Amino acid sequence: MSEEPLVVEEQTLCAPCTAACPVHTDTRRLVELIARGDYEDALELLLAANPFSSVCGRICHHPCEQSCRRVKVDAPVGLMRLKRFIVETTRDYRLSRREGARVPQEKQKVAVVGAGPSGLTAAGDLARQGFRVTVFERAETPGGLLGNAIPRYRLPYAVVREDIDDILALGVELRTGVAIGKDMLLEDLMGEGFAAVLVATGLSESRALAIPGIDAHGITLALPFLRTALSPQPPALGRRVVVIGGGNVAIDVARTARRLGVQSVVLVCLESREEMPAWKWEVEEAEEEGVRVMNSWGPRSVFTDEGVVKGLELKRCTAVFDAEGRFRPQFDETDAATVLADNVIIAIGQHGDLTCLAESKVALAGEGRIEWGRETLCTSVEGVFACGEVVTGPGSAVEAVFDGHRAAKTIAHFLETGEPLKQPPMEMPHLGDLPDDVAGKVKVLEPVAADMLSAEERVRDFSEIERAFTEAEALAEARRCLACTTGALADEEKCAACLTCVRICPFGVATIEKTAVMPEEKCQACGLCAAQCPAAAIALKRFGTDEMRGKLREIVTGMKRKGMSVPLVVSYCCLFEMTSRGFIRRAQEDCPQKGIFPVMVPCVARLSVVDLLSPFEVGADGVVVIACSEGSCLYPTAEERLLGRVRQAKGVLGEIGLEEDRIDYWKTQGSAEVSWTAFWELSRKKLERIRKSREGGTK
Amino acid sequence: MIVAERKPLSEIRGFVEDYYRLLVVGCGTCATVCLAGGEAEVKVVASGLRISFLQDEKEVEILEDCVTRQCEPEFVEKIQKRVEDEKVEAVVSLGCGVGVNFLAQKLETVPVFPGVNTKFFGAAVEPGVWIEMCAGCGNCILHLTGGVCPIARCSKSILNGPCGGSRDGKCEINPEVDCGWALIVERMKKLGTLDRLAERIPPRDWSTSHAGGPRKVVHVEVASLDDEKGETEP
Numbered sequence: 017m018s019e020e021p022l023v024v025e026e027q028t029l030c031a032p033c034t035a036a037c038p039v040h041t042d043t044r045r046l047v048e049l050i051a052r053g054d055y056e057d058a059l060e061l062l063l064a065a066n067p068f069s070s071v072c073g074r075i076c077h078h079p080c081e082q083s084c085r086r087v088k089v090d091a092p093v094g095l096m097r098l099k100r101f102i103v104e105t106t107r108d109y110r111l112s113r114r115e116g117a118r119v120p121q122e123k124q125k126v127a128v129v130g131a132g133p134s135g136l137t138a139a140g141d142l143a144r145q146g147f148r149v150t151v152f153e154r155a156e157t158p159g160g161l162l163g164n165a166i167p168r169y170r171l172p173y174a175v176v177r178e179d180i181d182d183i184l185a186l187g188v189e190l191r192t193g194v195a196i197g198k199d200m201l202l203e204d205l206m207g208e209g210f211a212a213v214l215v216a217t218g219l220s221e222s223r224a225l226a227i228p229g230i231d232a233h234g235i236t237l238a239l240p241f242l243r244t245a246l247s248p249q250p251p252a253l254g255r256r257v258v259v260i261g262g263g264n265v266a267i268d269v270a271r272t273a274r275r276l277g278v279q280s281v282v283l284v285c286l287e288s289r290e291e292m293p294a295w296k297w298e299v300e301e302a303e304e305e306g307v308r309v310m311n312s313w314g315p316r317s318v319f320t321d322e323g324v325v326k327g328l329e330l331k332r333c334t335a336v337f338d339a340e341g342r343f344r345p346q347f348d349e350t351d352a353a354t355v356l357a358d359n360v361i362i363a364i365g366q367h368g369d370l371t372c373l374a375e376s377k378v379a380l381a382g383e384g385r386i387e388w389g390r391e392t393l394c395t396s397v398e399g400v401f402a403c404g405e406v407v408t409g410p411g412s413a414v415e416a417v418f419d420g421h422r423a424a425k426t427i428a429h430f431l432e433t434g435e436p437l438k439q440p441p442m443e444m445p446h447l448g449d450l451p452d453d454v455a456g457k458v459k460v461l462e463p464v465a466a467d468m469l470s471a472e473e474r475v476r477d478f479s480e481i482e483r484a485f486t487e488a489e490a491l492a493e494a495r496r497c498l499a500c501t502t503g504a505l506a507d508e509e510k511c512a513a514c515l516t517c518v519r520i521c522p523f524g525v526a527t528i529e530k531t532a533v534m535p536e537e538k539c540q541a542c543g544l545c546a547a548q549c550p551a552a553a554i555a556l557k558r559f560g561t562d563e564m565r566g567k568l569r570e571i572v573t574g575m576k577r578k579g580m581s582v583p584l585v586v587s588y589c590c591l592f593e594m595t596s597r598g599f600i601r602r603a604q605e606d607c608p609q610k611g612i613f614p615v616m617v618p619c620v621a622r623l624s625v626v627d628l629l630s631p632f633e634v635g636a637d638g639v640v641v642i643a644c645s646e647g648s649c650l651y652p653t654a655e656e657r658l659l660g661r662v663r664q665a666k667g668v669l670g671e672i673g674l675e676e677d678r679i680d681y682w683k684t685q686g687s688a689e690v691s692w693t694a695f696w697e698l699s700r701k702k703l704e705r706i707r708k709s710r711e712g713g714t715k
Numbered sequence: 716m717i718v719a720e721r722k723p724l725s726e727i728r729g730f731v732e733d734y735y736r737l738l739v740v741g742c743g744t745c746a747t748v749c750l751a752g753g754e755a756e757v758k759v760v761a762s763g764l765r766i767s768f769l770q771d772e773k774e775v776e777i778l779e780d781c782v783t784r785q786c787e788p789e790f791v792e793k794i795q796k797r798v799e800d801e802k803v804e805a806v807v808s809l810g811c812g813v814g815v816n817f818l819a820q821k822l823e824t825v826p827v828f829p830g831v832n833t834k835f836f837g838a839a840v841e842p843g844v845w846i847e848m849c850a851g852c853g854n855c856i857l858h859l860t861g862g863v864c865p866i867a868r869c870s871k872s873i874l875n876g877p878c879g880g881s882r883d884g885k886c887e888i889n890p891e892v893d894c895g896w897a898l899i900v901e902r903m904k905k906l907g908t909l910d911r912l913a914e915r916i917p918p919r920d921w922s923t924s925h926a927g928g929p930r931k932v933v934h935v936e937v938a939s940l941d942d943e944k945g946e947t948e949p
C-alpha cells in the first residue's frame with residue numbers, strides 16, 4: 017500500500033467547455049480555483065490561455081457556456097462572467113505581476129503588423145520566448161476593432177488596455193500611427209533586420225452595398241460610424257436610422273445609434289430571425305432597447321430628396337443561402353416595403369485592407385485575400401506570415417487570439433529551424449453531453465441572475481450595461497459546475513469487486529466489470545464511493561486528501577510546538593458555503609489565538625473515517641465537520657453517508673478511551689460567516705470542559 | 716466468503732503494548748469485502764493506534780500495508796521482506812484467522828496479532844449484512860436439503876429437523892434467527908420436493924469435519940512438482 021495518492025492516468029477526455037474554447041481555457045479548473053478562493057491562480061490560468069482575458073470576460077461569444085453539460089439539467093454555468101469576476105478581483109495582483117514580467121530579448125527581431133487581438137497575442141507569445149517584437153499599428157491606439165470599434169457599453173477601453181498593457185510589459189515595442197505600406201514598406205521591415213513579419217491587420221473595412229442611390233448624403237458604413245461614435249465628436253444623426261445587416265456589427269451600430277439619441281432605429285436584414293449571424297442575446301438586448309428588427313428584407317434602392325437619403329425600398333428575401341449553403345440570396349420582387357430614414361448605416365460585413373502589402377511580393381489569392389497556408393500560416397514570401405481575420409475571415413475575439421498563438425508557434429519554429437510549423441486543425445476529445453439518466457438525478461441549481469441595467473437606463477449613455485458578479489455571487493455560480501472529468505477512478509489492482517461503490521453511488525453510475533468502473537461521462541465526482549471503499553481503491557481524479565493530511569500535519573505540528581493555551585480544533589468546512597475567501601483567511605490567521613483551523617473541502621461528504629481521525633494523530637483536540645445548509649447539498653444521500661462515517665470515527669475514539677464528543681457535526685445555518693464562528697465557539701468550549709475534566713480526573 | 720469483524724482497538728492496543736515498530740497488514744480479498752480488514756480499515760486501525768499512543772506520549776512507529784491475499788506464499792512474500800528490511804517488531808493482521816496463521820508461520824520470530832475476529836463463511840444478504848451459510852464440515856449434503864445447509868443454519872446442526880424449538884419460522888435461541896429447518900421446508904416446497912424429507916437423513920461421519928483433525932486438500936496435478944519442498948504442509 018503506497019502512501020502516495022492514486023496515480024491518475026493521463027486524461028483522455030476533457031470537459032466540453034475546455035474543448036469548445038478556441039484556446040482551450042481549462043474552464044473546469046478555473047471554476048475550481050474560484051470555488052477555492054484561489055483567485056490569483058485563476059487569473060494565471062486565464063492569462064496563460066488567453067492574454068485577452070479581460071476582453072473575453074466581457075464580449076466573448078463563450079462557446080464554453082454553450083457546451084456546458086449543465087444545460088441538460090438547467091442552464092450553463094456563467095463562465096464568461098466568472099472570468100470577468102476574476103480579472104476585476106485581481107487587478108492589484110495583475111499590476112504587481114507586470115513588474116519583472118519583461119523577458120530578456122536576445123533572439124531575432126519580429127515585426128507584427130496590426131495591434132488587434134491576434135497580432136498582439138502572437139507578439140506576447142514571441143516576446144515571452146525571448147524574441148524582440150515590434151508591433152506596427154496604423155491607428156493611434158492599439159486594440160484593433162476591440163479598441164476602435166466595439167462600443168464602450170460592451171467593452172470599455174480600459175478593459176482592452178488592461179490586456180494590452182500586460183503584453184507590452186513583456187517588452188513588446190508598440191509603434192502606433194505607423195501605416196505599413198504607406199509610411200514604410202513591408203520590404204523595408206526586412207531591410208531593418210526583422211527576421212519575420214506577421215501580417216495581422218484584421219478586417220478593418222466595411223463592405224459597401226451597390227444599390228441605386230447608395231451615394232446619397234446620410235449613408236455611412238458601419239466601421240467608420242462606430243469609430244466616430246467612440247471619438248469626442250460623435251456623428252450627428254437624424255431622427256430615423258436604418259441599419260442594414262444582421263450580424264453583430266449591425267447590432268452594435270443599431271444600439272450605438274439608440275445611445276446617440278436616435279428615437280427610431282430599424283435594423284433590416286436578409287436573414288430570418290433564426291439565420292441572423294448576430295448572437296441571439298445581442299438581438300434580444302437590442303430589441304429591449306427599442307431597436308426594431310425587420311427580418312427577411314433586402315434593400316432594393318435608396319430614395320432621396322435632393323441627394324439626401326429619405327428612406328429605403330425593400331424587397332422580400334425568400335432565401336439567403338442556396339442548397340449548398342452558399343450565400344446566394346433570392347428575392348420576391350413583388351413583395352415590397354418602404355422604410356423611412358434620415359440615415360442609413362451599412363453593416364453587411366467587413367473586408368481586409370491590404371495596403372500594408374503595397375509593393376511587396378506577397379501573393380494574393382483573389383481580390384483582397386492573401387495567399388496563405390492554413391496550417392503553416394506562411395504567405396508566398398519566406399519569413400512573412402499572416403494570421404487572424406485578415407486570412408481566416410470574420411470570427412470572434414477568442415478565435416483571433418487562438419490564431420495569434422498559432423502564428424507565434426510557427427514563427428518561433430521558423431526562426432529556430434528555418435522551417436515553418438504545420439499545425440493541422442485539432443479536435444479535443446471531450447466527455448460529450450451529460451447522459452439523460454444521470455442528468456435527471458443532478459440537483460437543479462438556478463444560475464445567479466445576470467444583472468443588467470434596464471433598457472431605459474442602458475440607452476441613456478455608453479456606460480457598461482452589465483455589472484460584474486459580487487464575490488458571493490461568483491462563489492455561488494462556481495458551485496454549479498459539474499466538475500466534469502474529476503470523477504472517481506478505481507485502481508483495478510486493489511479493487512476487490514466488493515460492490516460497495518455500486519451500492520452507494522447516488523447517481524447509479526458505478527458498475528462492476530471484473531473490477532469497479534465509474535464511466536467518466538456519468539460520474540458526478542461526489543466522492544462517496546472513494547470515501548467508503550474498503551480497499552482504498554478509489555480516488556477522485558482531482559481531489560486527494562493525502563496532501564491535505566500532510567499539510568495539516570505540518571500546520572498542526574507547528575502550532576503545537578508554539579504552545580497553545582486553547583484547544584486545537586480542525587474544522588472541515590463545506591467549500592461551497594464560502595461566501596468570501598477573506599472570512600476563511602482571517603479565520604486561518606486567527607488560528608494560533610483561537611485554536612480553530614478551517615480546512616475547506618469541496619463537499620465534506622468526501623471525507624473518509626481516516627480524514628476525520630488524522631487531525632488527532634497530529635495532536636488536534638477536536639474535529640468539527642461543517643456541512644452545507646439544509647437541503648443544499650449537491651449529492652443525494654451524501655449527508656447520511658457522512659454521518660455514518662462520523663459515527664465510525666467517534667467509535668474509534670471511544671475504543672481508545674477518548675471522548676466521542678471530540679468530533680462535532682454541524683450544518684451551516686444562514687451563511688458561513690453567521691454560523692461557523694458560533695459552531696467553533698461551542699466546540700471550543702466543550703473541548704475546554706473535556707480538558708478540565710480530564711485534568712480533574714488525573715489529580 | 717470468510718466473514719470477519721474488526722476487534723476493538725483497545726484490545727489490539729493491548730496486544731502491541733510492548734512494541735515500538737508495528738506493521739498493520741490488511742487482506743485484499745474476503746476481509747476487504749466484508750469491510751473488516753481491507754486497506755481502508757488498515758488506515759483506520761493505524762490511525763486509531765497512533766492517536767492512542769500519542770495520548771500516552773509513547774512514540775511508536777506504525778507502518779501500513781495490504782496484500783491481495785494473506786493466505787498465499789507469493790502475496791505474503793513482500794510482507795516477509797518488509798518486516799525484515801524495516802525491522803518490524805510486531806505485526807497486526809487484519810486478515811481472517813487463516814491470514815494470521817499463515818503470516819505467523821512465515822514470519823517465524825516476529826509475533827503476529829489478530830486484528831479481526833473471524834466469524835464464519837457467509838453471504839451478503841443485503842449491503843452491510845452477512846449471514847452464516849456454510850460450516851465447512853467437509854461432506855456437503857445440500858443436495859438433500861434444498862440447498863439450505865442444516866449444519867450451518869440450524870442452531871443444533873440437526874440432520875432431520877425441525878426440532879421442537881422452531882416457532883413461526885424462527886429459532887428458539889433468538890427470535891431474530893431464522894429456523895434453518897423452516898427455511899429448508901419452505902425451499903423444498905417451492906421446488907416441489909418436500910416429499911423427499913420423508914426419507915430420513917442417516918447419521919453422518921463427522922471425521923470429514925474438524926472432528927477428524929486439521930484437514931488438508933492436495934491437488935496433485937499442481938502440487939506434485941513442488942512435493943519435495945513440502946509447500947503443502949499445513
